[in-house]
Amino acid sequence: MSSFSEKGLLGELEQLVLLAIQQLGSEAHAPAIREAIAERTGIELARGSVYVTLDRLDRKGYLTSRFGEPTAERGGKAKRLFRVTADGRRALAEAERALARMRGQAAPARSR
Amino acid sequence: MSSFSGGRPPTRFDRLLTRLAPARWRDSIAGDFEEDGAPPRLRSLRLVAILLRLHLADVRRNVLQTAPGRILAVELRQAVCSIRSRPASALLAVLTLALGIGTLTTVFSVSNWLLWRPLPGSHVDRLTTIRMERGEGALAVSAAEVRLILEESSAFEASTGWVAFDVHVAPPGHDVIRAAAEIVSPSFFEVIGLRPALGRGFHAGEASVVVVSHAFWQRQLDARADVIGTSLLVNGVPQTIVGVAPARFAGAIRSSDAALWAPLTSSSRFLPGFRGDPTSPRVRAFRGILARLKPDVTLGQAQAELDARKDGILSQLPNADRFRSGRYIAEPGQLATRFDRARLTRAFALLLGIAAFVLLITCANVGGLLLARASGRRTELATRQALGASRARIGLMLLLETALLTGGGTAVALFLAFTAGMVLEGTTLPGIGSLPPVRLDLNVFLAGAGTATLTAILASLAPILMAGRLNVAGSLCATGRVASARSPLRRALIGAQVALAVALLVGAALLTRSMQARRAIDAGLELDRTVTFSVDPGLQGYGPERAERFYPELRRRLAEIPGVTASALSQLPLFGTMRQGIGVRGQGAPATAEIDADFAQVTPGFFAAAGLPLIAGRDFREAAHDPARAWPDEAIVSESLARQLFGGGAAVGRFITLDAPEDAVVQIVGVARDARIRDFVEPAPSRLYVPFTISPFASAVLRAEGDSAGVIAAARQAVTSLDAGLPIYDAGTLRDATEREMAEESLIARLVLVFAGMAVLLAAVGLYGVVATDVVQRRREFGIRVALGATSRALVRSVTVQALHLGLAGTLAGLLLSLWLTGFVSARLYGVDRVDVVSLGAAALVALTVAVVAAANPARRASHIDPAVALRH
Numbered sequence: 005m006s007s008f009s010e011k012g013l014l015g016e017l018e019q020l021v022l023l024a025i026q027q028l029g030s031e032a033h034a035p036a037i038r039e040a041i042a043e044r045t046g047i048e049l050a051r052g053s054v055y056v057t058l059d060r061l062d063r064k065g066y067l068t069s070r071f072g073e074p075t076a077e078r079g080g081k082a083k084r085l086f087r088v089t090a091d092g093r094r095a096l097a098e099a100e101r102a103l104a105r106m107r108g109q110a111a112p113a114r115s116r
Numbered sequence: 117m118s119s120f121s122g123g124r125p126p127t128r129f130d131r132l133l134t135r136l137a138p139a140r141w142r143d144s145i146a147g148d149f150e151e152d153g154a155p156p157r158l159r160s161l162r163l164v165a166i167l168l169r170l171h172l173a174d175v176r177r178n179v180l181q182t183a184p185g186r187i188l189a190v191e192l193r194q195a196v197c198s199i200r201s202r203p204a205s206a207l208l209a210v211l212t213l214a215l216g217i218g219t220l221t222t223v224f225s226v227s228n229w230l231l232w233r234p235l236p237g238s239h240v241d242r243l244t245t246i247r248m249e250r251g252e253g254a255l256a257v258s259a260a261e262v263r264l265i266l267e268e269s270s271a272f273e274a275s276t277g278w279v280a281f282d283v284h285v286a287p288p289g290h291d292v293i294r295a296a297a298e299i300v301s302p303s304f305f306e307v308i309g310l311r312p313a314l315g316r317g318f319h320a321g322e323a324s325v326v327v328v329s330h331a332f333w334q335r336q337l338d339a340r341a342d343v344i345g346t347s348l349l350v351n352g353v354p355q356t357i358v359g360v361a362p363a364r365f366a367g368a369i370r371s372s373d374a375a376l377w378a379p380l381t382s383s384s385r386f387l388p389g390f391r392g393d394p395t396s397p398r399v400r401a402f403r404g405i406l407a408r409l410k411p412d413v414t415l416g417q418a419q420a421e422l423d424a425r426k427d428g429i430l431s432q433l434p435n436a437d438r439f440r441s442g443r444y445i446a447e448p449g450q451l452a453t454r455f456d457r458a459r460l461t462r463a464f465a466l467l468l469g470i471a472a473f474v475l476l477i478t479c480a481n482v483g484g485l486l487l488a489r490a491s492g493r494r495t496e497l498a499t500r501q502a503l504g505a506s507r508a509r510i511g512l513m514l515l516l517e518t519a520l521l522t523g524g525g526t527a528v529a530l531f532l533a534f535t536a537g538m539v540l541e542g543t544t545l546p547g548i549g550s551l552p553p554v555r556l557d558l559n560v561f562l563a564g565a566g567t568a569t570l571t572a573i574l575a576s577l578a579p580i581l582m583a584g585r586l587n588v589a590g591s592l593c594a595t596g597r598v599a600s601a602r603s604p605l606r607r608a609l610i611g612a613q614v615a616l617a618v619a620l621l622v623g624a625a626l627l628t629r630s631m632q633a634r635r636a637i638d639a640g641l642e643l644d645r646t647v648t649f650s651v652d653p654g655l656q657g658y659g660p661e662r663a664e665r666f667y668p669e670l671r672r673r674l675a676e677i678p679g680v681t682a683s684a685l686s687q688l689p690l691f692g693t694m695r696q697g698i699g700v701r702g703q704g705a706p707a708t709a710e711i712d713a714d715f716a717q718v719t720p721g722f723f724a725a726a727g728l729p730l731i732a733g734r735d736f737r738e739a740a741h742d743p744a745r746a747w748p749d750e751a752i753v754s755e756s757l758a759r760q761l762f763g764g765g766a767a768v769g770r771f772i773t774l775d776a777p778e779d780a781v782v783q784i785v786g787v788a789r790d791a792r793i794r795d796f797v798e799p800a801p802s803r804l805y806v807p808f809t810i811s812p813f814a815s816a817v818l819r820a821e822g823d824s825a826g827v828i829a830a831a832r833q834a835v836t837s838l839d840a841g842l843p844i845y846d847a848g849t850l851r852d853a854t855e856r857e858m859a860e861e862s863l864i865a866r867l868v869l870v871f872a873g874m875a876v877l878l879a880a881v882g883l884y885g886v887v888a889t890d891v892v893q894r895r896r897e898f899g900i901r902v903a904l905g906a907t908s909r910a911l912v913r914s915v916t917v918q919a920l921h922l923g924l925a926g927t928l929a930g931l932l933l934s935l936w937l938t939g940f941v942s943a944r945l946y947g948v949d950r951v952d953v954v955s956l957g958a959a960a961l962v963a964l965t966v967a968v969v970a971a972a973n974p975a976r977r978a979s980h981i982d983p984a985v986a987l988r989h
Contacts, residue, residue: 035148051162052169055141059173071144081147084140 011064014099020045021057022066022096025086033072033083034058058086066092127156133163138170188516191509195517202489206521208885209485209572212878213525216478217564218532219874220471225533225557226540227467227867229364236364236555239309239408243449244272244418246405250442254404259380260397262301262405264429265444271418273410276301277380277402278368281387284655284843285375286349287336291832294652294845295332295375297350298367299383299401305361307408308368315344315359323382326350327359329366332375350376352656352841353386364555368406388657388812398434407446419446463864466940470620470871475564477616477875481882482525482568483575484609486518488889490578511577518569518576526565533561578605606886607922613882614926615933617875618963622934623941624872625955626948627865633947634858640791640800641690641850642727647818647827649847650689651835654812656842663810666838671719673834674816679827682819684722685808689815689846690793691853699775700753700804702761710775711760713753714794714801719808723752723788725817726850731755733768733786736807748807752786757802774804782806796854797946815846824849861944876966879926883970887919891974898978899986908979915975916968923967927960934959 014022024040025032038054041047061067068089071082088096134146145166152159179185199206235243246265248255262277279299286292301307305317305327313330326348328337337343347354355378367374380401384390394401409418422444429444430436497510537554653666667685674683688696698715720736723729736750751772758767767784774780790800808814820827828847835844846853855862891898898911935951942950 033144033148035151050165050169052166055145055166056169056173059140059170074147078147079150081143081150083147084144 011095013102014095017049017053017057018061018066019096019099020047020049021054021061022088022092025067025088026093030085030087032086037086061092062086064091064095065089066095127160130156130160130163133160133167136167138174141170187509187512191513192516194513195520198493198513198517199520202493205485205489205885205889208881209482209489209521210525210528212478212481212485212881213522213568213572214528214532215874216474216481216878217526217529217561217568218536219871220474220478220564221529221533221556221561222536222540222554223867223870224467224471224560225537225554227464227863228557229554235308235368236362237308237310239307240449242409242411243308244407244409244415245447245449246275246407246422247445247447248439248442249445250439255439255442256400257402257405258397258400258433259301259395259402260433261429262402264432265405265407265422265425268425268429269418269421271409271413271421272407274303274307275405275407276304276307277405278304279401279403280367280369280372280374281389282652282655283376283386284349284351284652284841285332285336286352286841287332288346289338290336292349292836292841292843293336293375294843296367296373297326298369298372298374298377299380299387300368300377302379302381304368304377304379304406305359307406309408310362310365312359313362314341315357317359318377318379321381322379324353324355324385325358325379325382326355327361327377328357329361329375330363331366333360336375348376349841350378351386351388355382355386388654397432415446415448422446462943463860466864467867469940470623470868471560473616473620474871474874474878475567477613477878478564479568479571480609480613480616481878481885482522483571484606484613484882485885486521486572486575487578487606487609488885490514490576514576515573518572522565522569522572525568529565530556530561610879610882610886610922611926611929613875613879614923614963614967615930617872617879618927618930618959619934619937620868620872620875621959621962622931622955623938624865624869625958626938626941626945626950626952627861627868629948629952629955630945631858631862631865634797634861635854636947637792637796639793639796639850639854640728640789641793642819643851643854644849645820645824646726646850647820647824647831647848648690648815648850648853649828649831649844650813650815651842651844652813653839653842656839658812660810663812667808667810667814669838670816670835673838674818674831677818677827677830677834679820679822680818681821682721682724684719684725684817685814686719686722686817687717687808687811687814689853690726690817690850691796692857693794695794698804700757700761701773701775703771703773703781711757711802713757714803716793716803716805717808717811718805722805722817723786725819726791727819728791729789730786731789732758732766733784735786748809749782750785750807751782752788752805753784754788754790754800754803754805756790756800757804758784758787760802796857820849864944876962879963880966880970883919883922883967884974886922887915887971888974888977890918891915891978894978895981895986898981899983902981903983903987911979911981912975915978916971919967919971919975920964923964927963930963931956931960 020041021037024037024044027044028036028040034051034054037058038049038051041049058067062069066089067086069084069086072085074080074082130149131146134142134149137145145163149159149163152162154162180189237243248257248261256279257277259277262275266272266275277300281297281299282294283297284292285295285297298304300318302318302320302322305312310317312327314333315327317327318325328343328348333339333343343357344359346357348357349355361377366372378386380394383401384392384394390399390401393399409415426444427440430439433439500510501507533556537556540554651670653663658666671683671685674680677683696715697712699710700713701710718736720738723735730752733752736752753761753767753772761767761772762770767787769784771781771783774782788803788805791803792798792800793803794801816831818827818831832844832847835842846856848856898906901911902908934956938950948955
């Protein structure tokens, strides 16, 4: 039985963003995340929401970021690339389990 | 990913924006946006939205989650709630602020442009006007002095000469026009700090080049981007366009409206007055010098230096001794003639005073509204205090609420002012010209917003400031029982508003009536059916022989225009010219003293064309004057001159002696009725008419039956058919000419009217607010009265009478105030007394009507009060 962490359960937006980052792998910067969510779900998030959500996840320790190589088409500006931390993966799993239990489904196997 | 799809380089604005991003995002957001292929404007909008969200999130986290931050958040929410719970008075406050500050800013900015034409350059604050003054007048200066003042003194870093002329300009594909040109030193644009909108300024030593004004480029050159390097005929001489001046730059001198600038070096090629080398030290071609102070030099230091170096400068000039008694005077800012300066300062002071009035009214209004809000919520505040809220926290809530209201009001004001500016752009004011893009005066806006905000804060804190004694029990018990909010302070504020509005109304009425009186003047001429225009063949380089062929031919063609029943030429236009005087002495007359008369040269037919009857004798005869003779031998006198010369005796047939040419003797052949020619507001002067001789310029006078616009078009055609390069100017009826003469008075009258209208509107809003809250607070009283049998008419009367009392008190105060204030406009009044019963009555009537109208809706509500509901409260 996992406890409800002091950071609270992940919100929908947070889950979407975390999942998008996981799927994008090493290419997860803000516009790509927004686009990935739009492609898979049809939900067009406001750009500002993506940035604010990334900030929040970062503060909760669910994400880390690093700067990628500067590229010419970005005017020599580096991308800020995100990766989900172990805590972030746990939080995602926790949120999914909580929802699944509420629906009366079996808890999915814990990844690793 | 779409990284390659449509990257666009960021605009400067975007770059500035990304710098505002939180540090952790700064670079990557900039990069993310270069990937975005959206149009720049949309992209900037998106950027702004994101930055707002990021910073708001930060504020929420960093500020609002600390202990004081939480207090702030709670009180902010309270403030928003409070605004929502009384939306009407909040909306009124916002609207009042918006109208007051918006009008103030717009009208001030527009009139500032109209009256002053402030320079747009980047060094304007260091610009200095230098003139050579001797005795009463200013002397012209030479190009050498412009240079020497820079070289000999260490106070200035750049200097340029300046002089203005009218020229004929023939833009390809458009009618040739007469326009103002400024002849300057090559460094002119650099001195003011102006970057041309297109092309460049002047290079030293180049000739036959011009820079055209932005307005000229847009209107006459169709705003074509490829005008640089093309040729423009100036007085019939081709000049190359090298640049277009920035928008809003209308010339070095205040109130000028130049279409083009040319360097002194080429001026002699197209200006008939400038022969030889105008840059020679012997030629004092410039009217003044515009110089730029070095950054750390004060005007006083510059003046001291000019005084010290004067002799050194003069010693390097030819015939220096003639100027030894002169003095170089340095004055701050732009060039302005002495006449202009005095006139504009007066006009400006008047407008500034009136703008301050409107601001006062706005403040009184907002103060009143907020006081009403405050008194309406004493229960609420007392309850909060009873529950343990400190005065500081209640104060904070009130402050936040006020900040939201004034913030909203000023934002709407800014929006209104911008919109008004856009709507007004290009509006043509008769006799003044069309408005350029209006640049809002930030100082006035800030002064207005600041004063209003301060008032609002004071008013909203009044319950706290006045009542450390927020008497909890008293406030709680007294709720709604008595008319607690008939606060004397509020009533005084509303009364003051009405008074200010009435005073403004009186001023507006006086100015409007005096404009009417001016328009009703009987000039002794036929103003509406006489068409006039001017031509200046001298500017095109016509010599006497060519002019002698030109004028008779012009007269013949004008006479053939359909609808013209009489036509003639006059050397000077009928209105708005300098006076030409002549000394006249009657032969064998009782009065031996010389009489100073106005002097005019006219062709036969002038009196018929101008609608000016001859009361004795005859008109001049065609070809009576032998051009070989220097001076005519016939004259026509005005009736007042005839009376001055010969008393009651007949004048026709008698001889008079003129003082110029010395002792010329001419015979009087006719007497014309007096007419207010030259300045139609002044009484008719004594006039002497002589036959028209050869002149470099002339004005045509045509009696037009029917459509005057058609006659003007035909006249333009007639002139063009004689010389395609010769424009006609100041074309219109004599009525138009008189309107041109009154343009400034008319503008001021109209502006004051706009301000007065604004003031009345604000006062109406204020009155409405007071009466409406009063009705709400007296609900119980009205309920009781209805229960006791009062009719709804009685209630309506009660509310209306109360509003009328306020209105009447304010009106009386306003009328008294106006008796003092109209002293400031008395110099502008014509044909109407400073104390004018009609104006006073009209203002009072408007104010009282407004009071009744403002009370109508609250009164109706009072009469609909249901006693059963009202008594339960």
